[in-house]
Amino acid sequence: MTMKNAGLFGVAVSAAALLAGLGAPSLAAAQQTPYEMINAAAASSDITTTPLRGGVVLLQGSGGNMVAMPGPDGLLMVDDGISLSKAKVEAKLHDIQPTGIKYAVNTHWHWDHTDGNVWVHDDGATIIAQANTAKHLGETIRVVEWGHTFTPLPAGGRAALLVAKEKTLPYGTDVLRLRAYMPSHTDGDLSAYFTKADVLLTGDTYWNGLYPFIDYVAGGSIDGMIAAANANIAMAGEKTIVVPGHGPLGDRASLIEYRDMLVTIRANVAALKKQGKTLEETIAAQPTAAFDAKWGQMIISPALFTTLVYRGV
Template sequence: MDSNQNNISRRNFLGTAGMLTAGALLAPKFLFSQAKAEGPVEIIIKAAATAKINVTKLRGNIFMLEGSGGNIAVLNGPEGKLLVDGGIGVSKPHVLAALNSISNQPIKVLINSHWHFDHTSGNEWLHQAGATIIAQDITREHLTRSIHQEDWNYTFAPLPKAGLPTVLFKKEHTHHFNGEKIHVETYRPAHTDCDSSIYFPNADILHVADTFWNAYYPMIDYSTGGSIDGMITAAARNVARTTNHTVVIPGHGAIGNRAQLIEFHDMLATIRERVSKLKNQGKTLNEVIAAKPTASYDQKFGGFVIKGDFFTKLVYKGV
């Protein structure tokens, strides 16, 4: 059996998750009474156990791993490996094989961009492999408790102690490793209330995590302080911090650039304006969804977990 047959397609399995998400919007009681065992999160976790990890070399000794939840950045060198995000824990064998394909250097540092499971559920095994975990203090707080995500009808359990960050910061953090002076800075609440960007100045590579989903509608997590207005502000900040030379690592999607950041920002701002106008006219959520305020963007941005109708719901909730 070839690798395409042996591995569940990332687009297919997350597309299925997206259909379930859209279904949850329109008929949540029916969806989850009929399929309680497998909502979107369960499907994503199951698929991550077999998903192929793609390794892309960027600049210098920096690589991107794609296929285990959020995109993972890897800085490799004589001091070992530094990772930005650790993916989904069930992907451990595949992530480890991908890391070993880069070099046999040990894993030394892990930076969490925010608390979400597809970026942090690999924390425990990465710590056990030798990584010191760095994160914003709010990220650690979220990882210590159960959080119910209403929009996906899922409750995330706290991480075990071995998976919790031990080096904490409030607003920014600088880390020297393998000749890079890595800058970590927080955003105001956007995707969540604990988003951070990670910048590698020598290589001019900016990991913006889930404040940017390249060519996809993003999730906005209202359960932990996210907002559409915050996402728009974060998107504008990302544009301002980059040049045409900057390599941008998104939370999800292909490696990006400044032009794509601008396109993403404009999409968010336009849909927010459309939804707000309809809501201010007194239209209900279902009426706004029926008006298809995302229609002109669905072909470009609707091919991943979040479909146009569900993104409309997220925006409606925040305006």
């Protein structure tokens, strides 16, 4: 599961420093892993809420984007963030509806989307996920780019309700449609679409204004990311509010722009690799240069994204 690129960890450290709002990493920050810096950012950040449509509320400030929607038996959540933010997230959820959590959907297994599983389960939530996500949350997995080995969550923090291909969940005034992607960001990604509110959550198959991470250890690939981007475009209408895994709200046009970026960079990297270029030579050729000003300024650097694409072509 380890990666061959010796420079990859250093690239990820610099990227995570940007995520944490630190700019160039200080000596102390450079001694932290990206996982530690991201957790520190979550611990110090406020949780913000943004009403979307049809009662759906966006929560930001604890890892990946989350949403919550009130219903007759409590809240329905999609993703639950990093557990260090528990008290702040709970306070915001109480403001939305003070009756606890009925369901919590995991869009994939990464801790910045699922680390709250244990406490939301203790609050009474039934956790819903694709089968591979539930499996990964019960495994020990080393993610080199984050500098961390993830250990199994307690059984209660893993999904009790699994989605094979598609599931509809009537709740409150809406119907949530869950669909499993083919392996893309990971091999366990789900989209979540509030059909009446017309709000689509893509998980980490879509990062708005950011190069995405691709988890090859857990079955992800650049080709799968492109396929997922096309699936998201097909699901979104002209008025759909699109909630990415990371970054600001998007729409169908921004999904198309993101897909086109992935396709172009994949083609650029594949052409260089076909010429016999090494990874280092490919990075030096700057195959992402046309997109770096918009997409390469936070979290995943151009060099790291080139590395991830190179691995998959």
